[in-house]
Amino acid sequence: MKPQLLLIDALNLIRRIYAVDANQKHHSDAQMIEICCSRVAHACKKLLKSSNATHAIAVFDGDRSWRYHFYKDYKHSRAPMPQMLKDALVDFKTAIEQTGIVVFEPVNDEADDIIATLAYKASSNQISNIVVSTDKGFLPHIGSYITVYDYFKKLYLDETSIKDRFGVEKNKLVDFWALAGDKTNDIPGVKGIGTKSAQQLVNNYSSIEQALEDDSLTPSIKNKLAANMDMYVISKHLVSLRTDINLGFSLKQLRLS
Known part of the structure; x- marks a missing residue:
């Protein structure tokens, strides 16, 4: 067996x-x-x-x-x-x-x-x-x-x-949670980035770095990412098993x- x-x-x-x-x-x-x-x-x-x-x-x-x-x-x-x-x-x-x-x-x-x-x-x-x-x-x-x-x-x-529940593919979940945060565990995510913005970012870009390099990305989103990359990195560590x-x-x- x-x-x-x-x-x-x-x-x-x-x-x-x-x-x-x-x-x-x-x-x-x-x-x-x-x-x-x-x-x-x-x-x-x-x-x-x-x-x-x-x-x-x-x-x-x-x-x-x-x-x-x-x-x-x-x-x-x-x-x-x-x-x-x-x-x-x-x-x-x-x-x-x-x-x-x-x-x-x-x-x-x-x-x-x-x-x-x-x-x-x-x-x-x-x-x-x-x-x-x-x-x-x-x-x-x-x-x-x-x-x-x-x-x-x-x-x-x-x-x-997973896709039905979170709106992202399985391999995008960690980045999605790192961006949107996780209230149940008090994981902050990126300030000002909600569920919909996080879904769009991970679905449209292979990485957050790629998103930051895209000139067509909404300035307000780009500014939020650039100003809060430290919390994104911290959050990604926290949500990763x-x-x-x-x-x-x-x-x-x-x-x-």
């Missing part, structure tokens, strides 16, 4: 399920956490079965990744994790491990960078892998060996769905028993 790697964005899965269960007011806190853990474990079992995975890992976020040091306002407006959920994470990790899936929590790195690194390493060795997450940051990495699955919509994301993290473990250690 060919290896098939399942990569689960653990907190993405847990927080989405928790958000639904937290509205069930007729349960005590302890009951709600127990039910939520059970639902997460059930989701993991369904994913193992539907993916025909031979190897699997659920990755949590480390404490504070390089992005917080690189840009001080990164995710600064995001609401903190509910304390009850934070206190129960150890229970969720146990529930996932009981399904046979390896749980990994890096010291500082974000789960997205760890998962992107694993996906890249696997695909480089022609090993198919499925990333389970609703995080759009994984979309630029979709390819012959990397697929992205939205568990909640029961949908595999592809290049057509790393694929070179030193993991400290091998694919063999993720084999399902």
